[in-house]
């Protein structure tokens with residue numbers, strides 16, 4: 001493939017399983033990590049799926065790679081669509097800014113759509129990279145830091161939270177997760193190798209713990225779990241580091257189980273600080289505490305970058321609120337079959353020849369799709385062309401959701 005006014009020549013093709021380790025080492029190199037040692041590779045190998053890894057080659061050497069995991073994504077209204085979780089994107093430092101990633105993206109987007117995936121998502125290392133390929137920020141998450149000794153929760157537990165040894169804990173967590181996700185819009189299915197890589201592999205080394213909740217008013221079965229680790233503090237050095245409990249993964253079937261899990265976490269002795277990995281924006285942790293100021297949002301950040309691969313299928317999969325119709329005009333440079341006018345009503349979606357009222361690139365449509373940001377907001381920052389200003393309120397009303405979207409799975 002010739003790119004960027006002929007600066008470079010490279011070919012892109014699907015990798016076979018003899019090439020996965022080279023691709024993985026190349027990717028890790030672009031993040032400035034050494035290749036995975038053998039024990040880690042055993043877990044990583046499992047996560048490469050046939051037909052899903054691509055390499056870019058120049059002079060017979062691999063210079064760039066992308067790959068994806070097979071998954072499913074929940075959309076507003078409760079439907080679940082086929083989805084690829086894209087990761088391990090990297091181009092060797094001596095080949096960057098010559099169009100190598102663009103060529104890889106072109107091949108990967110085409111392949112995912114041809115395979116029948118409706119959407120792809122990823123976590124971006126930098127925000128400047130993926131908009132051009134049609135990915136838009138579609139969910140956000142927040143990282144909490146709680147001063148445990150100040151928190152003083154007022155509620156009392158209803159059920160029972162028990163610590164479970166790692167093997168059984170992981171099995172129970174996995175089972176509950178499969179029941180609960182995809183559920184909320186933005187949540188995804190985890191592929192089997194996700195568990196091995198994220199937990200099994202590091203359980204002993206990182207002293208990872210599993211706690212399971214049961215026995216609430218809903219019955220005696222397990223209905224929530226939390227995966228966490230406690231990092232002991234250091235008090236003998238010049239810097240005083242508090243003992244910290246880090247919440248890695250927390251899912252519950254209902255609010256009662258959720259609150260019991262948090263009450264358990266806030267009651268672990270000798271812990272000064274409870275921190276979380278990215279949690280949903282609407283998780284009411286502050287409201288559980290006697291002193292809401294004990295809970296600080298350490299960071300709020302972009303979580304899911306969403307790429308609609310099959311726009312008509314994606315628009316038809318989600319539901320819409322009652323409102324007057326709107327005609328959206330979609331532009332898509334990489335998958336031009338998505339381009340055109342779509343008439344949306346509360347009952348459904350049709351591709352039409354009508355003049356669009358709002359014109360937007362597919363990455364902007366991706367940002368609105370799960371309901372995290374409104375058309376009006378994106379119009380205010382000039383991310384879409386407003387042909388008919390009245391259409392903004394109609395589009396906002398149609399796409400409105402009652403629960404903030406969130407993924408909750410890092411990859």
Ligand SMILES: CC(=O)SCCNC(=O)CCNC(=O)[C@H](O)C(C)(C)COP(=O)(O)OP(=O)(O)OC[C@H]1O[C@@H](n2cnc3c(N)ncnc32)[C@H](O)[C@@H]1OP(=O)(O)O
Pocket residue numbers: 030031086087088089090091092095096097098099100101102103122123124125126128129132
């Ligand atoms: C889902 C994940 O895996 S996230 C991890 C992504 N990987 C990394 O961050 C590892 C380090 N970075 C890299 O490996 C590379 O820089 C990549 C993969 C991000 C980009 O690869 P490249 O081959 O340089 O991208 P390519 O040349 O195709 O760029 C296409 C366009 O995007 C722009 N672009 C690409 N990466 C960046 C960036 N990091 N910052 C700003 N602009 C960028 C280029 O300037 C170019 O713009 P132009 O068309 O206007 O000239």
